[in-house]
Amino acid sequence: MEPILESPRAARKSEATRGRILESALNLFRERGFDESTMRDIASAAGVATGAAYYYFESKEALVMAFYQEANIAMHERIQAALSKKTELKSRLRAVVDVKFDYFAPNRKFLGALLRHAADPEHPLSPFSNETREIRERDMLHFSEALDGSNLRLPEDLRPHLPKLLWLSQMGLILFWIYDRSENQARTERLVDKSLGIVASLLKLSKSPFLRPVRRTAIELLEALN
Amino acid sequence: MEPILESPRAARKSEATRGRILESALNLFRERGFDESTMRDIASAAGVATGAAYYYFESKEALVMAFYQEANIAMHERIQAALSKKTELKSRLRAVVDVKFDYFAPNRKFLGALLRHAADPEHPLSPFSNETREIRERDMLHFSEALDGSNLRLPEDLRPHLPKLLWLSQMGLILFWIYDRSENQARTERLVDKSLGIVASLLKLSKSPFLRPVRRTAIELLEALN
DNA sequence: ATCTATTTTTGAACGGGTTCGAAAAGTTCT
DNA sequence: AGAACTTTTCGAACCCGTTCAAAAATAGAT
Numbered sequence: 001m002e003p004i005l006e007s008p009r010a011a012r013k014s015e016a017t018r019g020r021i022l023e024s025a026l027n028l029f030r031e032r033g034f035d036e037s038t039m040r041d042i043a044s045a046a047g048v049a050t051g052a053a054y055y056y057f058e059s060k061e062a063l064v065m066a067f068y069q070e071a072n073i074a075m076h077e078r079i080q081a082a083l084s085k086k087t088e089l090k091s092r093l094r095a096v097v098d099v100k101f102d103y104f105a106p107n108r109k110f111l112g113a114l115l116r117h118a119a120d121p122e123h124p125l126s127p128f129s130n131e132t133r134e135i136r137e138r139d140m141l142h143f144s145e146a147l148d149g150s151n152l153r154l155p156e157d158l159r160p161h162l163p164k165l166l167w168l169s170q171m172g173l174i175l176f177w178i179y180d181r182s183e184n185q186a187r188t189e190r191l192v193d194k195s196l197g198i199v200a201s202l203l204k205l206s207k208s209p210f211l212r213p214v215r216r217t218a219i220e221l222l223e224a225l226n
Numbered sequence: 227m228e229p230i231l232e233s234p235r236a237a238r239k240s241e242a243t244r245g246r247i248l249e250s251a252l253n254l255f256r257e258r259g260f261d262e263s264t265m266r267d268i269a270s271a272a273g274v275a276t277g278a279a280y281y282y283f284e285s286k287e288a289l290v291m292a293f294y295q296e297a298n299i300a301m302h303e304r305i306q307a308a309l310s311k312k313t314e315l316k317s318r319l320r321a322v323v324d325v326k327f328d329y330f331a332p333n334r335k336f337l338g339a340l341l342r343h344a345a346d347p348e349h350p351l352s353p354f355s356n357e358t359r360e361i362r363e364r365d366m367l368h369f370s371e372a373l374d375g376s377n378l379r380l381p382e383d384l385r386p387h388l389p390k391l392l393w394l395s396q397m398g399l400i401l402f403w404i405y406d407r408s409e410n411q412a413r414t415e416r417l418v419d420k421s422l423g424i425v426a427s428l429l430k431l432s433k434s435p436f437l438r439p440v441r442r443t444a445i446e447l448l449e450a451l452n
Numbered sequence: 453a454t455c456t457a458t459t460t461t462t463g464a465a466c467g468g469g470t471t472c473g474a475a476a477a478g479t480t481c482t
Numbered sequence: 483a484g485a486a487c488t489t490t491t492c493g494a495a496c497c498c499g500t501t502c503a504a505a506a507a508t509a510g511a512t
Binding site: 466472479 | 483484485486487488491492493494495498499500501502506508509511512
């Protein structure tokens with residue numbers, strides 16, 4: 001099953017092949033789009049037979065997932081760096097999503113392929129699946145850090161739910177962005193600004209006794225989602 | 227292009243064939259699931275050649291859309307009837323979604339096929355596409371009625387945005403429900419209750435001057451979505 | 453170096469959504 | 483009834499994601 005990499009030479013060669021397939025795929029996706037690129041194209045661009053692509057990747061969409069996975073690791077330190085410069089909650093949240101939009105920008109169009117099965121949490125490539133748990137949790141940590149480093153005090157009962165909630169909103173924003181056909185995704189820009197504004201305002205107000213009953217119900221709702 | 231139905235006899239026959247194909251498809255989808263039913267199966271269950279199914283329906287998914295379209299019309303009067311018995315906003319909203327869950331229940335599993343392209347507003351079958359505008363707007367009217375008939379006074383600036391917003395939340399609930407594997411979709415039940423609760427509470431509070439700034443931003447956000 | 457086991461590569465074949473050109477059935481007009 | 487036209491039906495063929503059995507390459511053991 002799991003290849004035991006005894007020889008570094010062979011290991012490197014195999015890895016190189018995998019890399020070539022992935023790279024060819026991503027180039028084709030970027031140039032031509034996901035649906036317009038066939039596995040035959042990808043394999044031949046990488047100089048291998050069709051079957052080889054399936055030896056390294058479970059499916060065509062898994063190629064996009066491999067990109068997403070690498071991206072998540074690569075973005076980690078960029079996010080850390082960006083966070084270190086901000087203190088206001090809104091701008092900290094903004095920093096997190098900005099890193100993502102920047103990183104994803106050249107690949108925006110084909111990222112949609114990943115979200116095709118998003119709704120089905122049993123699909124291995126869904127952002128809600130067991131298989132993607134690790135990526136998801138690593139990603140939620142970014143929001144955790146954005147919250148903790150800010151100068152805003154949060155109600156304690158709400159705090160544990162916030163990373164998940166923010167992560168979820170972020171997925172919504174990314175989804176909107178992927179399909180945003182407006183010039184330079186200007187609509188997404190506005191949406192991000194306004195929605196982070198609301199999130200920040202609501203969190204500021206959330207400690208107020210006035211909103212306590214709503215907050216209670218909100219927490220119950222979040223717990224119902226688990 | 228558009229068939230001119232000059233003879234009622236032919237018109238009826240053609241319609242009957244279309245109906246047979248749709249019915250066979252839905253039966254197969256219900257028995258076996260969407261992905262597990264092939265167009266060849268569907269056609270042969272309807273007693274026609276594969277090509278005939280494509281003469282009447284643009285794609286396999288269009289069969290599900292045809293069901294959805296019929297459903298929306300059929301649910302209209304059920305919703306009216308249900309609304310006529312309620313006055314509280316929360317229970318009026320509940321009435322609307324309950325009719326839908328009841329109606330969709332036997333078809334829950336294959337409805338997911340419709341939401342596959344949900345995110346792409348340019349896909350003809352997306353609930354956000356131009357092609358589905360009519361269905362969508364008819365559906366939003368239900369929420370408009372739910373709001374207007376309730377005993378709750380709403381801020382005027384918010385009112386025009388609410389049907390869209392409620393409709394969107396409802397889509398989220400339906401999506402959750404479709405993929406809800408818990409016993410009798412108990413998780414959806416809780417989620418619906420809590421989220422309608424929050425909506426109702428927030429709307430009650432929304433007139434308060436305390437929340438005015440948030441409301442303003444929220445309205446800007448909604449406008450950014452158009 | 454040879455044998456054995458494992459990993460990698462190959463490309464033909466499969467399955468299912470969809471297309472398409474041609475045949476059949478139906479309609480309209482004379 | 484026959485010609486001219488449109489609508490409907492047919493099923494083979496196409497495309498593309500994916501599978502699979504067998505061949506090739508590589509590694510380890512003797």
